Amino acid sequence: MMKIGIIGAGAIGLLYAYQFSPIFPVTLYTKRMHQCKLLKEKGITLMENNSPAMNRKVQVKHISDMVKLEDDVILVAVKQYALHEIMPHLMGLNKEQSVLFLQNGMGHLDLAGRINAAKPLIGVVEHGVKKLDDVTIIWTGKGMTKVAPLRKDCMDKQFLTLWEEGLEDCFPVQTRDNHKIMLTEKLIVNAIINPLTTLYRVKNGQLVQNRFYKNAMITLYEEISFLIDEEKKEEVWNHVLNVCRNTAENWSSMQRDIENGRRTEVEAILGYVIFSAKEQGKTVPLTEFIYTSIKGLEENHLYTTELRIEEER
Ligand SMILES: NC(=O)C1=CN([C@@H]2O[C@H](COP(=O)(O)OP(=O)(O)OC[C@H]3O[C@@H](n4cnc5c(N)ncnc54)[C@H](OP(=O)(O)O)[C@@H]3O)[C@@H](O)[C@H]2O)C=CC1
Numbered sequence: 001m002m003k004i005g006i007i008g009a010g011a012i013g014l015l016y017a018y019q020f021s022p023i024f025p026v027t028l029y030t031k032r033m034h035q036c037k038l039l040k041e042k043g044i045t046l047m048e049n050n051s052p053a054m055n056r057k058v059q060v061k062h063i064s065d066m067v068k069l070e071d072d073v074i075l076v077a078v079k080q081y082a083l084h085e086i087m088p089h090l091m092g093l094n095k096e097q098s099v100l101f102l103q104n105g106m107g108h109l110d111l112a113g114r115i116n117a118a119k120p121l122i123g124v125v126e127h128g129v130k131k132l133d134d135v136t137i138i139w140t141g142k143g144m145t146k147v148a149p150l151r152k153d154c155m156d157k158q159f160l161t162l163w164e165e166g167l168e169d170c171f172p173v174q175t176r177d178n179h180k181i182m183l184t185e186k187l188i189v190n191a192i193i194n195p196l197t198t199l200y201r202v203k204n205g206q207l208v209q210n211r212f213y214k215n216a217m218i219t220l221y222e223e224i225s226f227l228i229d230e231e232k233k234e235e236v237w238n239h240v241l242n243v244c245r246n247t248a249e250n251w252s253s254m255q256r257d258i259e260n261g262r263r264t265e266v267e268a269i270l271g272y273v274i275f276s277a278k279e280q281g282k283t284v285p286l287t288e289f290i291y292t293s294i295k296g297l298e299e300n301h302l303y304t305t306e307l308r309i310e311e312e313r
Pocket residue numbers: 007008009010011012013029030031032063077078079080082085086102103104105125126127128129130131253265
């Protein structure tokens with residue numbers, strides 16, 4: 001039996017652990033001992049609109065018990081900025097093991113490239129998931145997972161076939177050849193929807209319903225679409241609009257991070273766009289302005305949260 005390890009028991013880690021558990025033995029690695037205990041006691045509860053809550057148990061371990069990862073496939077489900085804490089565990093893997101990165105943005109590509117022995121896979125998550133508490137998630141948007149190998153020789157066909165055959169209706173996966181194209185398309189979606197919904201404090205759907213917000217999307221897209229080939233521009237723009245419509249009732253992850261006083265993934269999203277523009281000798285003033293505005297909000301909200309925690313002590 002192929003064993004799956006999932007590092008990070010947030011919204012995505014809990015969803016994948018829940019979905020994989022009927023077809024693979026799953027071990028979920030948590031950062032906090034308290035969450036580890038709760039998950040052992042209560043299992044994972046999944047809520048969906050209009051369906052009764054469902055519960056499944058998986059094996060759970062605290063990250064400090066992860067001396068050596070024995071799992072065949074390791075899913076990395078932490079945020080971009082926490083990856084450096086995980087990397088030492090991934091460097092010691094062997095060539096029979098695979099690592100699937102599930103982050104938004106592009107910051108993880110360099111880190112994934114450092115994994116030489118094991119097979120690095122890059123995933124794009126098109127689900128929307130919200131964590132309600134340490135053991136409960138709401139599956140707000142159903143989509144699919146796209147997976148591409150980081151290097152030509154590292155596709156884990158066995159794992160992907162088992163996934164496809166075992167979960168094809170309820171939790172689909174699609175494979176892609178080119179991770180860069182796949183990830184860039186998702187980057188453009190996140191580079192437009194996430195910061196604009198955060199600045200305007202609106203749900204994703206409102207970006208296309210309000211003509212002024214939509215004009216702002218168009219202007220930003222014109223600036224950042226240098227990242228894709230000319231012939232793909234219309235298709236990718238339509239994809240951005242469709243994501244807004246399909247996730248109309250979602251608050252973007254950046255908006256939720258800011259509202260909850262957490263760090264955002266702006267570095268790996270807009271930071272990457274600015275970096276790529278510089279490399280290509282282009283100027284992206286609008287992107288730089290939006291990047292700075294999000295960093296400002298982040299600092300403000302993190303500061304407010306720290307003050308509140310301080311006051312509560
Ligand atoms: N949620 C969504 O709908 C989507 C998310 N994504 C991407 O998936 C990735 C994960 O997002 P999401 O699940 O929402 O984020 P969450 O913040 O909900 O989860 C991140 C989890 O990682 C844990 N973690 C942090 N550091 C460590 C560590 N050193 N060891 C073990 N666990 C650790 C956190 O633990 P703790 O709680 O203790 O801090 C937390 O449980 C992000 O890159 C995001 O962009 C992509 C598409 C959709």
